[in-house]
Amino acid sequence: MQQAMAADENNDMLYEDDERLYQTGVRHLCEQPIFKVPGRYILPLEERPLRVIDTTKLNAGGAPLISLPAVDFSELTNPSDRPAALRSLAEACENYGLFQLVNHGIPSEVMSAMVDGSTRFFEQPYEERAKYMSSDMTSPVRYGTSFNQSKDRVFCWRDFLKLTCRPMAQVLPHWPSSPADFRVVAAAYAEETNSLFLELVEAVLESMGLGRDGSSIMNQFEEGSQLMVVNCYPPCPEPGLTLGMPPHSDYGFLTLLLQDQVRGLQIQHREDWVTVEPIHGSFIVNVGDHLEIFSNGRYKSVLHRVLVNATKSRMSIATLHSLPHSSTIRPPPELVDEGNPRRYMDTDFASFLRYISSCEPKKKNFLESRKLAT
Ligand SMILES: O=C(O)CCC(=O)C(=O)O
Ligand SMILES: [Fe+2]
Numbered sequence: 001m002q003q004a005m006a007a008d009e010n011n012d013m014l015y016e017d018d019e020r021l022y023q024t025g026v027r028h029l030c031e032q033p034i035f036k037v038p039g040r041y042i043l044p045l046e047e048r049p050l051r052v053i054d055t056t057k058l059n060a061g062g063a064p065l066i067s068l069p070a071v072d073f074s075e076l077t078n079p080s081d082r083p084a085a086l087r088s089l090a091e092a093c094e095n096y097g098l099f100q101l102v103n104h105g106i107p108s109e110v111m112s113a114m115v116d117g118s119t120r121f122f123e124q125p126y127e128e129r130a131k132y133m134s135s136d137m138t139s140p141v142r143y144g145t146s147f148n149q150s151k152d153r154v155f156c157w158r159d160f161l162k163l164t165c166r167p168m169a170q171v172l173p174h175w176p177s178s179p180a181d182f183r184v185v186a187a188a189y190a191e192e193t194n195s196l197f198l199e200l201v202e203a204v205l206e207s208m209g210l211g212r213d214g215s216s217i218m219n220q221f222e223e224g225s226q227l228m229v230v231n232c233y234p235p236c237p238e239p240g241l242t243l244g245m246p247p248h249s250d251y252g253f254l255t256l257l258l259q260d261q262v263r264g265l266q267i268q269h270r271e272d273w274v275t276v277e278p279i280h281g282s283f284i285v286n287v288g289d290h291l292e293i294f295s296n297g298r299y300k301s302v303l304h305r306v307l308v309n310a311t312k313s314r315m316s317i318a319t320l321h322s323l324p325h326s327s328t329i330r331p332p333p334e335l336v337d338e339g340n341p342r343r344y345m346d347t348d349f350a351s352f353l354r355y356i357s358s359c360e361p362k363k364k365n366f367l368e369s370r371k372l373a374t
Contacts, residue, residue, distance in 0.1 A: 018038065018040070019040070022038070022040050022041075022145075022155055023145070023149070024126060024130065024145070025126075025129075025143075025144070025145035025159040026041075026145060026155075026157050026158065026159055026233075026234050027122060027126070027129075027159045027232060027234055028126045030234040030235070031126070034237055035237050036237060036238060037157075037236065037237060037238040037241045037242055040154070040155050041154065041155050041156070041157060041241070041242040042154065042241045042242060043154050043241065043242055043243065044154075047154075047243075047246070048240060048241060048242075048243075049239075049240060049243065049266075049273070049307050050273075052239045052240045052307060052309065052310075053239070053263050053264060053275065053307050053309045054309070054310075055262060055263065055309045055310075055311050055312045066267070066269060066274035066275065066276060066277075067277075068092075068096065068098065068099060068100045068276060068277075068284075069088060069091065069092035069095075069096055069099045069100070070088075070099060070100045070101075070102055071085060071088055071089050071092060071099045071100070071101050071102070071285070072085060072102050072103050073101055073102065073103050073104040073105060073196075073199075073200075074103040074105070075103075076089070076199070076200075076203050077199070082203075085203075086203060086206055086207040087207075089203055089204065089207045090207040090208070093204065093207070093287050093291075093295075093298075093299035093300075094298060094299060094300070096267070096269065096302065097249075097267075097286065097287040097299070097300045097301055097302030097303075098267060098276075098284055098285060098286045098287060098302045098304075099284075099285055100279060100282050100283070100284060100285075101200075101256075101282060101283040101284075101285050102279070102282045104196055104282070104283060105196070106192045106193070106196060107192075108281055110185075110188050110189055110192050111189070111258060111281065113181075113185040113188070113189070114185050114186060114188075114189035114258075114317060115258070115260065115315065115317070116185075117179060117181060117182045117185040117186060118161070118186075118230045118232075118315060118317060119315060120179045120182075121161060121176060121178075121179060121182055121230070122159070122161075122230075122232045122315070124178065124179070128178055129143050129159075129161075130143065131143075131176075132161065132176060135149070135150055137353060137356075137357070139164075139174075140163065140164040140170075140171040140174040140175070141161070141162070141163055141164070141171075141174050141175055141176065142160075142161070142162040143159070143160070143161050143162075144159070144160055144162070145158065145159045145160070146158065147245060147246055147248070148356065154242075156242060156243050156244060156245055156246060157233055157234070157236050157242050157243065157244050157308045158231055158232065158233050158244045158245055158306070159231075159232045159234075160229055160230060160231050160232070161176070161229070161230040161232075162227060162228070162229050162230075163175055163186065163190070163227070163228040163229075163230075164225075164226075164227055165190040165194070165226035165227065165228055165319070166194075166223075166224070166225060166226050168187060168190070168191070172187060175187075186228065189228075189317075190226060190228055190319065193226075193228075193256050193319045193321075194226055194319075194321070196256065196283075197221075197226075197254060197256060197319070197321040198218075198221060198222065200254060200285065201218075201221055201253060201254060201321070202218060204253075204254070204291070204299070205217065205218070208295060208298065208299075208335065209334065210332065210334060210335075217323075217332070220323050220324060220327055221253075221321075221323065223324050224321060224322055224323050224324055225252070225320075225321070225322050225323065225324055225325050225349070226319060226320070226321050227252075227319070227320045228317065228318070228319045228320075229317070229318045229319075229320065230315070230316075230317050231244070231245070231306070231315065231316045231317070231318065232313070232314075232315050233264060233306065233308050233313065233314040233315070234308075234313050235308070235309065235310055235311055235312055235313055236308040236309065236310060237310065238310075239307065239308045239309050239310050242308065243305055243306060243307060243308070244264055244305075244306030244307060244308045244314070245304075245305055245306040246305055247268065247303050247304070247305045248303070248304065248305070248364075249286075249288065249289055249301035249302060249303055249304070249364045249366075249367065250286050250288040250289070250301065250318070250320055251288055251289050251290060251320065251322070251352055251366065252288040252289075252290050252291075252320040252321050252322035253287075253288055253290045253291045253294070253321055253322045253323070254285055254286065254287065254288060254291060254321050255285065255286040255288055255318050255319065255320050255321070256283045256284075256285055256318070256319045256321070257283060257284040257285070257286060257316060257317070257318045257319075258283055258284075258316065258317045258318075259276075259278045259284065259314075259315075259316040260278065260314060260315050260316065261278050261280060262278070262309070262312045262313070262314040262315075263275055263276075263277065263278065263307075263309075264306045264307050264308065264309065264314045264316075265278075265284070265304060265306055265316070266304060266305055266306070266307060267302050267303065267304045268302070268303040268304070268305075273305070275307075286301070286302050286304070287299045287300060287301045287302060288301050288320065288322070289301045289364070289366055289367045289370075290322050290323070290329050290347070292344075292367060293329050293330070293331070293343075293344040293347050293367070293370060294329055294330070294331055294332075294335075295331065295335060296331035296335045296336055296340060296342060296343055296344070297343045297344075298335065301364065301367065303364060322349075325348075325349035325350075326348070326349070327348065327349075328346050328347070328348050329346070329347045329348065330342075330344075330346045330347070331344075341372075342372055343371060343372060344367070344370040344371060344372060345370045345371075345372055347370050351370075352366060355369060
């Protein structure tokens, strides 16, 4: 009896030690050679990817690749090409919930400096990264792991650095001070992506027939929220058992996503999971839940997830843009009529925060929770 109790206590202690290790993130976990995925990361059979990505093969190891609609930003800024470019934008947002943005005009040096600075941030010793670990959702800087670290029953194979980007002068002093150039490169990237977002969202409004100028909502976007998420997915010994990120949609209006050349991002398109081929120097732009609510369901936020692979580390940088946290999101009167009644409740940022701290955010559950009975 005595012995059995001692063994149980011992197991509990071992388990607690493992749990402490998992809470420190997958990068730290992978600092020791690792040949099996620990149970904490193993998904139930039905949530695992059916096909894994084999980065040593050209064709993504059999997972279907999708050729995404492309939007050429230089056409949006050219008055004679703008009407056709707006039609492509509308079609992509209605039918895919995302598009590939090419010729966006952000200097390649700004983009590569951000990727390089982020790579060096994650390469630092755990103790340096751990300085920014926080469970406070409102903290201007947050280092962490998995999807929702305090809620996930199964952990995902990702570490992240989240940076609140506005108001820049207030948040910047909180951002990581090491590597030494990190703040400067990340601030330049945040400013460039924010300016690009402002032009894109203006085009999105116009593509819904809301008029280019004088829209009061544009003034709100000028003061809007921006969250930068740097994702790091180390190689995984058994990539078929887990995910880098579970299926989810992003909460904001638009997400500008920069992925490196390692495949991993998949979107759900016509009931199938399809891999989004990285195109060097371009952005993936996602429709988020706030835009789906604002557009009264016309533009759909896209369900996406991330696969990991056995050989290559992958990094992505997402910037999520929306209205200020104090704003209420609702469709403008032009997008609501008898034939197209309101589909979602008024939504603000506080309702989103309340939701994610009470439920496990999965799939498009937040949006579902805002649906009105029609
Ligand atoms: O890593 C990726 O490609 C996607 C990341 C993502 O979905 C997110 O940060 O919300
Ligand atoms: Fe996402």
